[in-house]
Amino acid sequence: MALAEGQVQVRDLVLGPGTLYETLRGFDPWTRQVRAEQGDGRAWADGAWSGAEWTADAVVPIPVRVKDAANRTPGGWLAAHQALAAAFAPSHEDIELRWCTGGTEYVLFGRPRMVEPNVDTVPAGWSYSRCAFAALDPTIYSGVEHSTTLGLPSTVGGLTVPVTLPLTVAASVTSGRGIITNGGTKTTGLRVRIDGPAVEPRISLLTDNGTAVVRVWTTLTAGQWLDIDTAARTVYLNGTASRRGVTTADGIGWPTLPTGTHELAFDASGYDPAATATVRWRDTWH
Structure with missing residues (x-):
């Protein structure tokens, strides 16, 4: 179910316009703080220094007014x-x-942390309640998950002839390639499922900074599949057995999708029309 403007959803419960839960000023999923590793004063110089910096986990306050709209009774509240x-x-x-903000749905992943009602007004059938959500992953994702499915590339057309004349017969590569877009402002990981049969399958992402390739040096038979998470850098066979030890990342490393539009490729050491790679991703923001 799509959310209306201003609505908030946790599990199956929708808060905001048209519900018993009025979201109040103070709902803030946007604020972020920096976590600086090894930050300290300089031992032999003025000022300070800092090592690597990351975005800290985010606690999202969600103040709501809970009401019994029909009867305004303690039982309804x-x-x-x-x-x-x-x-x-x-x-x-x-x-x-x-x-939902500005007609677009966003999502954070994390854990609920608090429900604290002010019970002074419960006899009148309503309360102000403070809720909180801890976004352990502070990345803001698009509510919609994108996906594309590729087959292995095959060559159609073309002709080999036993002549030495400057004769050219056109051939074209079909399948195996696709265009994907990250409409956010932050690089995002790809989740890839490769279904066999496939010999030494690989996924390549062509970006302005170079080509990133992840290749699994194994053979998938019919009915077997690989689950690859390029952000977590995990590879599992049939959802359980790790294949990280037979996986290599070439070029500029593990394929992660920068902002903008880029080309994705699925290849293997042999062609089988039944092999597929399904790639899923979300737009991401800081």
């Missing part, structure tokens, strides 16, 4: 509060925080 508390219950895995 309690039912609404319990649904809110369930949406912000602890999680053993990352969940989504979604919101």
